[in-house]
Amino acid sequence: MSDKLTSIEKAILIINNLIEDKRELSLAEMTERLSLPKTSLHRLCGILVKSEYLTKDKNTGKYRLGLKFLEICHIFQASSKSLDRIQTTLRELRDLLNETVTIYRISGNERKCIMRFESNSSLKHTIQIGQKLPLQLGAGGVVLLAYSSDAFIENYIKTTDLSPFYLHEDDLRNRAERVKKKGYEMSFAERDPFVAALAVPIFNGAGDFFGALSVSGPIERIRQNIKEEQVSVMKEFALRIKQLVDYL
Numbered sequence: 001m002s003d004k005l006t007s008i009e010k011a012i013l014i015i016n017n018l019i020e021d022k023r024e025l026s027l028a029e030m031t032e033r034l035s036l037p038k039t040s041l042h043r044l045c046g047i048l049v050k051s052e053y054l055t056k057d058k059n060t061g062k063y064r065l066g067l068k069f070l071e072i073c074h075i076f077q078a079s080s081k082s083l084d085r086i087q088t089t090l091r092e093l094r095d096l097l098n099e100t101v102t103i104y105r106i107s108g109n110e111r112k113c114i115m116r117f118e119s120n121s122s123l124k125h126t127i128q129i130g131q132k133l134p135l136q137l138g139a140g141g142v143v144l145l146a147y148s149s150d151a152f153i154e155n156y157i158k159t160t161d162l163s164p165f166y167l168h169e170d171d172l173r174n175r176a177e178r179v180k181k182k183g184y185e186m187s188f189a190e191r192d193p194f195v196a197a198l199a200v201p202i203f204n205g206a207g208d209f210f211g212a213l214s215v216s217g218p219i220e221r222i223r224q225n226i227k228e229e230q231v232s233v234m235k236e237f238a239l240r241i242k243q244l245v246d247y248l
Contacts, residue, residue, distance in 0.1 A: 010036060011044050015053065015065070019130065024062035082247035089244075090117045093237045097230060099217035100125045103202065103241075104140045105210070106148065107132060109156060111141045114211070125195050125216040136162055136172055139187040139199035140214035145172075146179035147201050147209040165190065184231050188219055196222035200234045205246045213238045 013034050018025060027045065031038045045063055048054040052068040077083060094101040094117040102116040110132040118124055135141040135156060145153060153176060157169050166172050179185045188196045197216035204210045213234060215226070
């Protein structure tokens with residue numbers, strides 16, 4: 001498989017691996033993880049270092065993301081007015097509900113946090129941007145799964161260990177169907193025994209599914225404060241975000 005990849009594809013694999021791992025990696029570690037020839041990796045890493053996409057530690061010989069990504073980040077933030085407006089919207093929702101607000105998207109067979117504003121409360125649900133979580137557990141994950149294609153759902157069910165939360169495959173299928181009918185999902189102590197969440201789908205301007213908007217926090221506080229009124233609020237904010245995601 002590695003022989004069929006172009007140099008650009010291999011370079012993207014290197015960068016994505018460093019992003020997902022969030023730490024320095026040696027050439028040997030990347031060779032093992034990516035199943036790519038060491039000589040090819042060494043050459044590509046050298047090119048990426050010269051262009052400042054990677055940095056190599058002179059003492060350990062390990063690689064990490066370079067300063068070029070800081071430059072790219074600043075350029076993206078400066079050029080994307082939609083990003084500022086989405087962040088303003090999320091911050092407004094966070095302040096309104098006083099809980100952590102997150103946008104998740106599917107990444108492979110998991111969900112990834114792409115944006116978040118944490119609750120101002122000292123007792124809160126904390127999640128990192130880029131963090132990956134399962135799809136079958138938690139309101140945000142189940143919403144993502146529910147609005148995916150039938151083929152994706154079936155493949156996920158067949159390739160994922162759903163126990164002990166789901167006794168039968170149909171339990172997850174039926175849950176996904178219920179989510180699409182009501183347009184939201186709530187979860188209590190599924191992924192974490194102390195966390196509850198409410199999530200609604202986000203669509204883009206063309207009506208295509210984009211991701212999940214989630215609010216999460218301590219389980220008892222969510223039970224007390226998140227009612228039908230807050231579900232409507234979440235759906236309203238998802239509609240506001242809908243007008244912006246096309247321009248990210």
